[in-house]
Amino acid sequence: MRIAVVNWRDPWHPQAGGAETFAWELSRRFARAGHDVRYVTARAPGRRRSEVVEGVRFARMGGTFTVYPLVLAWLLARRGRFDAVLDCQNGIPFFTPWVVRRRTRVVCVVHHVHDRQFGMHLPGWLAAFGRFLEGPVSRWSYRRRASVAVSPSTERAMRERLGWRGPVHVVPNGVNVATVADVGKSQVPRIVCVGRLVAHKRVHLLLDALPELRERFPGLVVDVVGTGPxxxxxxxxxxxxxxxxxxxxxxxxxxxxxxxxLHVSASQGEGWGLSVLEAAALGVPTVAYDVDGLCDAVRHGETGWLLAEGTDLAKGIAGALDELDHPYSVKCREWAGCFSWDRTAAGVTAVLRGEDPGPGAFPTLTDVAEGDAGSER
Known part of the structure; x- marks a missing residue:
């Protein structure tokens, strides 16, 4: 197929996150499978307008907001060139059905619903406009198109909060972790938090909990990994x-x-939570709030702990540290082993072809118990 992958940023953008990992891991696998792939995105300072990486041809244009009209104009000028468009929504999609031919398959990928987060990042009037685009305008624009949600809770939010009516297929993220020698566990209690430093990740809640935790667990250290505004x-x-x-x-x-x-995520909501599965692949369980995305990535009592929203984070973490004699590490590795980017690419490719990826696209605890897909990652 001739595929256009349309995403707000590329994986080398200074503000790249999980959505960029998803778009890039799929793009490179599409190209490896023999498809003609264009990755169309914004242009960060210092990046080339076009280049080829691992068989994927990049076209970069515009900035945070101007990328949307420029990408639509780019596609309009090439409206007969593509068989399929993977339209990745990062708060709002690109509305590519407006400019491509009706026979071109457009698949909208939704990582998570942003309606409650617009107000944390934008002025009131702009947040309201964002919710209007994400809701009624998107619902109408993609009403005849298939969509992909990266988790069951994202699909539920699309239906309940956005009123999405078209077919939605749940295809989860894969997981990549660098191979490292066994470094062993820290001798003192150590907590890690990985993610972009933005408002809805709520890293400040973990920092606020640290003094109380150090009273209970002397010498405890928190490592925060990531950059952001x-x-x-x-x-x-x-x-x-x-x-x-x-x-x-x-x-x-x-x-x-x-x-x-322990790995901790205090996020207000995610599409899935790549950092959770990356930690699990290294045998580290996660403490997170029971919110969209994280409620799917963390298996409560098996690979970590889910706290009710509003729960005191220090108490939740302390309770988890007290329970670490349970074999969480083994369960974490087994759960992470159920996910692979090859499996994700296969599911999305099926949707791009107009096929159903099947009910087994999202692993369950049964998969862990039976060892299904244990070697796929």
Whole structure:
């Protein structure tokens, strides 16, 4: 097929996150399978307008907001060239059905519903406009098109909060972790938090919990890995025992995660939570709030703990640290082994062809118990 992968950023963008990992891991596998792939995205400072990486041809244009009209114009000028478009929604989609031919298959990928997060990042009037585009305009634009949600809770949010009516297929993310030598667990209690430093990740909740945790667990250390617009603000208020690493190369990040006792996500909501599965692949369980995405990535009582929204985070983490004699590490690795980017690409390829990826696209605890897909990752 001739496929256009349309995503807000590319994987080398300074603000790249899980959505970019998803788009890139699929793009490179599409190309490897022999498809003609164009990755159409914004142009970060210092990046080329076009280049070819691993058989994927990149076309970069525009910035945070101008990328949307420029990409639509680019596709309109090539409206007969593509068999399929993977339209990745990052708050709002690109509305590519407006400019391609009706016979071109357009699949909208929704990582998570942003309606409750617009207000944390944008002025009131712009947040309201974002919710209008994400809801009624998107619902109408993609009403005859198939969509992909990366988790069951994302599909539920699409139906209940956005009123999505078209077919939605659940195809989860894969997981990549750098291979590192066994670094062993830290001798002192160590917690790691991995993710972009943005408002809805709520890293400040973990930092606020640290003094209380250190009273209960002397010497406890929190490692925060990631960059983002709140980095300077968080760095200025780091409590004793917290280390803000910023960006780390994959191998170094894996070493930091592997030596931790716990991974913590205080996020308000995710599409899935790549960092949760990356930690699980290294045998590290996660404490998270019971919110969209994270409620699917964490298997409560098996690979971590889910806290009711509003629960005191320090108490939740302390309870988890007290329970670590349970064989969570084994369960974590088994659960992470159920996911692979090859499996994700196969599911999305099926949808791009107009096929159903099948009911087994999302693993269950039965898969863990039976060892299904254990070697796929």
């Amino acid at each position: 709140l980095e300077a603000e968080l760095r200025a208020r780091l409590p004793e025992g917290a280390v803000l690493h910023g960006y780390l190369p994959e191998e170094e990040k894996a070493r930091v995660v592997a030596r931790a006792w």
